[in-house]
Amino acid sequence: MIRDHFRVLRVDLSSGQKIVTDLDGRNRVAGGSGLAAMLFEKYGALDRPWNDPGQPLIFAIGPLTGYFPLMSKTVCAFKSPYHDQYAESHGGGRSALSLRFADYDALVITGRAAVPSALIVGSRWLEVRDIHYLWGTDLQVAGKVLRRMFPGAGHRTILRIGPAGERQSPMACITADTYRHFGRLGGGAVMGAKNLKAIMIHGDGSFALPEGREYVKVFEKVHADLTATDMMSKYHNLGTPVNVAGLNAIQALPVRNLQATTDPAAAGITGERFAEVALLRNAACAGCPVGCIHIGFVRERFQEENRYLYRQISYDYELLFAVGSMLGVMDCFEVLKLIDVAEKMGLDVVSPGVALAWATEALSRGIVTEKETIVPLAFGNSIAYQGALQHLALGTNEFYQLLSRGTMKAAERYGGADFACVLGQEMAGYATGPTFFVSQALGLRHSHLDAGGYAYDQKPKGKSVEEAVNFLVKDEKERVLLTSLVACLFARGVYNAEVLGNCLKSLGYLRLADNMDAVAGDIQRLRWRMRIGTGFRPEEVSIPKRFSEVTTVQGPVDRQSIEALKAAYAQAIIGLAEESRGESSER
Amino acid sequence: MKILTAPRMERCIGCHACSLACARLVHKRLSWDTAGIRIRSSGGLSTGFEARTCLACDPAPCVRACPTGAYSQRKGGGVVVRKKLCIRCGECARACPVDAIYLDVGGEPYVCIHCGRCVSYCPHDCLEYRQSSTAAADRANETPGLGEGEE
Numbered sequence: 001m002i003r004d005h006f007r008v009l010r011v012d013l014s015s016g017q018k019i020v021t022d023l024d025g026r027n028r029v030a031g032g033s034g035l036a037a038m039l040f041e042k043y044g045a046l047d048r049p050w051n052d053p054g055q056p057l058i059f060a061i062g063p064l065t066g067y068f069p070l071m072s073k074t075v076c077a078f079k080s081p082y083h084d085q086y087a088e089s090h091g092g093g094r095s096a097l098s099l100r101f102a103d104y105d106a107l108v109i110t111g112r113a114a115v116p117s118a119l120i121v122g123s124r125w126l127e128v129r130d131i132h133y134l135w136g137t138d139l140q141v142a143g144k145v146l147r148r149m150f151p152g153a154g155h156r157t158i159l160r161i162g163p164a165g166e167r168q169s170p171m172a173c174i175t176a177d178t179y180r181h182f183g184r185l186g187g188g189a190v191m192g193a194k195n196l197k198a199i200m201i202h203g204d205g206s207f208a209l210p211e212g213r214e215y216v217k218v219f220e221k222v223h224a225d226l227t228a229t230d231m232m233s234k235y236h237n238l239g240t241p242v243n244v245a246g247l248n249a250i251q252a253l254p255v256r257n258l259q260a261t262t263d264p265a266a267a268g269i270t271g272e273r274f275a276e277v278a279l280l281r282n283a284a285c286a287g288c289p290v291g292c293i294h295i296g297f298v299r300e301r302f303q304e305e306n307r308y309l310y311r312q313i314s315y316d317y318e319l320l321f322a323v324g325s326m327l328g329v330m331d332c333f334e335v336l337k338l339i340d341v342a343e344k345m346g347l348d349v350v351s352p353g354v355a356l357a358w359a360t361e362a363l364s365r366g367i368v369t370e371k372e373t374i375v376p377l378a379f380g381n382s383i384a385y386q387g388a389l390q391h392l393a394l395g396t397n398e399f400y401q402l403l404s405r406g407t408m409k410a411a412e413r414y415g416g417a418d419f420a421c422v423l424g425q426e427m428a429g430y431a432t433g434p435t436f437f438v439s440q441a442l443g444l445r446h447s448h449l450d451a452g453g454y455a456y457d458q459k460p461k462g463k464s465v466e467e468a469v470n471f472l473v474k475d476e477k478e479r480v481l482l483t484s485l486v487a488c489l490f491a492r493g494v495y496n497a498e499v500l501g502n503c504l505k506s507l508g509y510l511r512l513a514d515n516m517d518a519v520a521g522d523i524q525r526l527r528w529r530m531r532i533g534t535g536f537r538p539e540e541v542s543i544p545k546r547f548s549e550v551t552t553v554q555g556p557v558d559r560q561s562i563e564a565l566k567a568a569y570a571q572a573i574i575g576l577a578e579e580s581r582g583e584s585s586e587r
Numbered sequence: 588m589k590i591l592t593a594p595r596m597e598r599c600i601g602c603h604a605c606s607l608a609c610a611r612l613v614h615k616r617l618s619w620d621t622a623g624i625r626i627r628s629s630g631g632l633s634t635g636f637e638a639r640t641c642l643a644c645d646p647a648p649c650v651r652a653c654p655t656g657a658y659s660q661r662k663g664g665g666v667v668v669r670k671k672l673c674i675r676c677g678e679c680a681r682a683c684p685v686d687a688i689y690l691d692v693g694g695e696p697y698v699c700i701h702c703g704r705c706v707s708y709c710p711h712d713c714l715e716y717r718q719s720s721t722a723a724a725d726r727a728n729e730t731p732g733l734g735e736g737e738e
Contacts, residue, residue: 066617097603097619100617101618101619101620124692153628153629154601154619154625154626154627154636155619155620155627203619204620205618206610206616206617206620207616207617208615208616208617209615209616209617216611216612219611223708227710236710281600281635283600283601284600284601285602286602286603286619287603287607288602289602289604290710291600291602291710291711293600312633
C-alpha cells in the first residue's frame with residue numbers, strides 16, 4: 001500500500017508478543033536497505049553479539065515493490081555470525097510481493113522461540129506455530145511438508161533453513177521458494193539461533209491504485225524498456241552463467257583457488273554448455289518478466305535396473321564459479337550435484353565453494369591432512385566435494401566447524417592465510433583486478449554488487465586512486481538507492497534517476513522523488529554507521545597475498561596499487577560513517 | 588467473439604505479470620488475487636504453474652447459480668458481470684467448477700471478462716486471445732485422456 005510512513009510488524013519469539021507499528025521515516029530512508037538500517041538502529045544492539053536473542057532479523061521492502069517490474073527483491077538485515085557486524089543479504093523469489101500483499105513494509109523478528117517454530121504472516125493472519133517435527137529435515141523435505149501445511153500456493157513465500165542454519169553455521173543461507181536465497185553472511189544461522197525453521201508470508205491483500213492515468217502510463221514505459229529492448233537479454237538468454245566464458249576469455253575467472261584466472265577446461269561449465277545439455281527450464285521472481293532463474297537437472301541412478309530419480313537445481317554464475325572453476329570441477333552435471341548438496345543442507349554455495357578450494361590447496365601443501373578433511377579433497381574430485389559440503393554443513397569435526405566460520409578462521413588455526421581467497425568474506429567470482437578486490441574486501445555486504453569495481457577494472461588503465469575511490473563511493477550510492485526501493489540490481493540500466501523519479505511521483509511519493517540523491521546519500525552513510533558501529537574497521541582489512549599473485553586482463557596485479565586504493569577507500573568509508581554520526585546527533 | 592485461453596502454460600515462469608496486468612488495467616488494483624487470471628504453483632515450484640482463469644463455459648454454471656442476475660451469459664462463452672446487482676453471496680465462486688472466480692475479503696467476485704489485455708504481458712507467450720469456436724476445438728484436443736498403454 002502507498003503510505004508516507006512505514007507499517008512494520010514486530011514479532012518477539014520469546015514472549016510471543018506481536019505488534020504492528022507505524023513508523024515515520026519514508027522521506028528519509030525510503031525503504032529496503034535504508035529501512036532495514038533504520039530498524040536495526042532502533043531495535044538492534046550494536047554492542048551485543050549476533051546470537052543475543054534480542055537482536056533483530058529484519059526483512060524490508062520498498063515504496064516501489066510490486067508496483068513496477070523487477071521491483072522484486074527483499075532486503076534481509078541482521079548482525080552476522082560471520083563477523084558479528086551489521087550485514088545485509090538480498091533475496092527474491094516471491095518474498096517481496098508476498099510481504100507487499102501481506103501489507104507490511106518490514107518484518108522485525110526478535111527473541112528465541114521455546115521450540116522449533118514457523119512464523120506465519122498474512123494480511124489477516126498472524127501466528128507462531130510449533131513445528132519441532134521438522135527440525136533436522138533437509139530443505140527438500142521441509143519444503144514439501146511446509147507447502148502442504150499452509151494455503152496460498154503461488155501467492156506466498158516460504159523462507160526456510162536447513163541443517164546448516166539449525167547448527168547456526170555462518171555459511172547457512174535462508175532459502176526462499178526453492179530457487180532463491182538470502183545467501184551470504186549467515187542469515188540462516190540467525191533464524192537457527194531464533195529456533196525459527198520457517199517463515200510463511202501469505203500475500204493475500206489487494207490495494208487500490210492511484211487515481212488517474214499517470215501510474216499506468218509510467219508502468220507501460222518501464223515495462224517496454226525492460227522487455228522490448230535487448231538491455232535484459234543477458235539475463236533472459238543464458239542468464240548470469242554467460243559470464244563464465246566472458247571472464248575466462250579475459251583472464252578473470254578464478255580457477256582452482258585462484259591459482260589461475262583462465263582455463264580451457266572451463267568450456268565444460270559455460271552458460272552455453274549448460275543451455276545445451278543441462279538447462280531444463282526457467283523461472284522468475286514474482287513481478288519480474290525477465291525470468292533470469294535458470295533451472296538444470298541431475299539424475300541419479302539408484303538401482304542397477306536402470307531406475308533413476310531426478311532433481312531440479314537452479315544455477316547462476318556465482319555458483320558455477322564457486323563449486324565449478326574454483327574447485328576445478330569443469331562438468332555441468334557434477335557442478336549441479338554439488339549445488340544440490342548445498343541446497344539440501346541449507347548452505348550458501350559461494351562461501352563453501354571458495355572455502356573448500358582453500359582446503360584443497362591446504363591439503364596438497366600438507367598444512368592439513370585427511371584427518372582434518374575426512375575426504376581426499378583434490379581439484380576436480382566432485383565426489384569428495386559432495387562429502388565435504390555435508391561435513392561443512394554439519395560441522396562433523398573441528399576442522400569443518402572452523403572452516404564453516406570462514407576460511408580465515410581455519411587459516412588462523414592451521415596456517416595458509418596467504419592463499420585464502422577472502423575479501424571480507426569468501427571472494428565473489430571476479431578476478432578482474434585491484435578495484436574489485438578492494439571493493440569487495442571493504443564493501444558493506446562484501447559482495448560484487450556493492451559497487452561495480454569489477455567493471456571499473458576492465459576500463460583502460462591510467463586511473464588515479466582518487467578517481468577509483470570516487471567511482472566506488474558514487475556507484476555504491478546509486479546502488480543503495482535501488483536497493484532501498486527495492487529494485488533487482490539487474491535492472492539498474494533501466495532504472496536511472498529520471499525513471500525512478502517518475503515511478504515515485506506516479507505513486508504520490510513526491511518528496512522522495514525530489515530528494516532521491518540526498519536520500520541515497522543519507523542511507524549510504526547510515527548503513528556505514530551501523531557497520532562501523534558494530535565493529536568494522538576498514539583500515540584494518542587485509543587482502544591476502546594470493547590476490548597480488550594473479551595475472552588479470554590488465555596484466556600482473558600490483559600490490560602497491562591494492563594497498564593504496566584500500567587505504568584511500570577505507571578513509572572514505574570512515575568519513576561516510578562519521579558524517580552520519582554528525583547527522584544523527586543533529587536530529 | 589474472442590476469448591482468453593492459456594494453451595501453453597508449460598512455458599510459464601511464474602512472474603505473475605498477467606495477473607498483475609489484469610488487476611492493474613481492468614480492476615484498478617495492485618494485486619495478484621483480484622484478477623481474472625491467477626497463477627499458482629502446482630505443488631511446489633519444481634512442478635510448474637497453472638492458470639486459474641475462466642474457461643468460457645456456455646452455458647456457464649456461475650450464471651445459473653447467481654441469484655440476482657448480476658451474472659449473464661456472454662456471447663461466445665464466459666460471463667458478463669454487473670457488479671451493481673451483486674449481493675456478495677459467493678454462489679458464483681462455489682458454482683465454478685475450475686475455481687476461476689476470486690472473492691475478496693468483502694465477497695466481491697473477480698472473474699475474467701475475456702478482454703485479452705493480459706496477453707501481451709506474458710514473456711513466454713503462454714496466453715492466447717482467439718475466436719471462441721477455435722479455442723473450444725483446441726481445448727478439446729488438449730484435454731488429457733487415457734492413452735494407449737494406460738489403464
